[in-house]
Amino acid sequence: MGLVNNMQIFFIIMFSLVSLSFISMPGDAVKAAGTGAWFAICIVAILFSFGVFIIASLSKMFEGKTIHEYSILLVGKFMAKIIGFIYTIYFVFLSIILFTQSVNFIKQTSLPLTPIWTILLIFIVVTFYTVYKGLTTIGRLFGIYGFLFVFIPLATHIGEFLVGDIDYIKPFFEPKLVKEYVLGAKDLIPAFIGIEILTIIPFGQNNLKRGVLFSMISVLYVGVYYAFAAETSVMILGINQIVLYKASLVEALRETKLPEVFFIVRFDIAFLIIGTICLSSGLMTTSFAAVENTVKLFSRIKRNFLLVVVGIIIYISCLFLDNSQPVTYLFLKILPIGGIITGFIIPILLFIVAKVKKYES
Template sequence: MRKSQHGMITPTQATILIINYTLSVGILTLPRMAANEVGTPDVWMALLISSLVPLAMAFVIITLNKRYPNQTFYQYSGLIVGKFLGLFIGLVITLFFITDTIFAVRMMAEVVEIYLLEETPITILIVIVLWLSLYLVVGGITSIARVSQIIFPLTILTFVVVALMSLGLFELNHLRPVLGEGIRPIFKIKSMALSTLGVEIILIIQAFMTDQHKAKKVIFLGVLVPTVIYLLTLVMVIGALSIDGIKNLTFPTVILIQSFEFPELFFERYDSVFLIIWTMQIFTTLSISFYLASLGLSQLFNKDIKPFMYGLLPIIFILSMAPKNLYQLSWLGDMIANVAFVLFGIVPCLLLLISFIRGKVQ
């Protein structure tokens, strides 16, 4: 792989890429999804259990990557299962990242149109975001990592401030009783496990790391930080609005922030600040997906990456306009999450097994 063409990233940058990729739409929708699935205030326990799922997936992926150092999954999958089957799997993963980009850009446009830029056509918002994303991904993985490094501390700071401000609305009784319906509900972890996925990108980006031996540390922190932020989000939203109060809210986190009242600060739209930072956050998410999709086509067909970047742009734009409403968009998000579980949970296990049987190939 000609790394100079795509750039290199440090383990710290790789960690931040995984964190940013994981922290996207889930911040807005996870409380509602968790409340409807678990149905009790013990959702925070279910979240902790669900965090073991991406860790297990990542362990398999890292083990597989180690057998083919300095190569992305797109490049070594054909060595394991043959050229044509490897091409097919690579194209499926590429399609996954394309669909993920479509979902992210459309969800970002929907939220911005609802809360920030009312009456602005969705089409205009999507065009602007996609061109900005194209400008970023043309610079390669290093450029995306550097932008993520700028956005990451702003994200952390924002969530700390939001958590502190929510203390005025927090009621501990909303998190009680603990295990009131027994231990069974906390194992209803599907929605949370799917929302915390993001480690799958290590399947590709590990090949660009300057020190690939630190992949386990990268994954551990890449799962830990989003888990803590999601946990904080669940606790503060449920503590303020109650488990029953958020079941029918599309974006419970935004509703919570809109409830803040601090007249002495002479500032009313706290949700605007949060959503601006969230917009930057999801922008990095869709840019990562956009880049990985373009990289996949480039490496699978052994061509220059830039024509694929420009070629995917109108395709993503057209398909992002397909969902007619938030319900259809949510359905698309659920489908992506379910496919991710199969594609990055089961396929790497099978390929690792085949790789062991056939022997190590570098």
């Protein structure tokens, strides 16, 4: 498995987080905490930055190893197999959810007449070809995609801020509602699912000094982006309107008009391109994790064969899931639990064991 530099780790984590929720995040945040959405988002961002600190610290302790390798050293082969099985099932499950949502988003916004199976097949082939090329290729690709995602959405949200009504986000913060903000934060956990991708990315010599720092900054940056996107979207749609839209971010951009800037006609179309890049990047990271965990679990079987098998399983599962709304709803309800287990509980337990056994970086 190839290695990546610190900036590529930053973008890999960023895309793993935003791909699942960034389109609906403004509306979801307002439903959870009202005008204090930014505060609730910051709470969750800080919590998940701690989770990524634990995972990155383990990667730093065990240079060149993923969770499969260092869990054998820490808890033995039997428990390591159980941990590997949990992560394999989780990432396959997460990939199925993300593929289903991505295909539906593309169909609704861009290709309404194209059959689901066709769009899904194209996504599967392109994504798994990239996964076949390996982690280094994904890292290099994200080095390009990442800067586009950082600067173009930032420009669009600044545009929203310039023309939006600041009265829509008042009161900005009410001390008496802190309890409600904190309780609302739990509903935003799905928006930060993705830090567990770091468990399958080994740290090399170039990651030992700043890998942990870049990982934490990535999560905190996503938190700041979510908060800014939520507030500026509310400034366009208003707090009562934004909760009515599932794709609240796109709807807010559609309503944003900048007559002074003649070369910008439709913000939502420009952002749609970035949204597609974001979704495809998220698919690459989760599919890569699904394949690599499967390869680690079944180490005697060739990687390319397992890659094809995982792709077929995800394709068939997505077609089934698209036709079963109750199952989709159940999957989305279970997803945060899997994220907590793989992103917090298992890494924290392994970190404690590592400290007890006195492993050092």
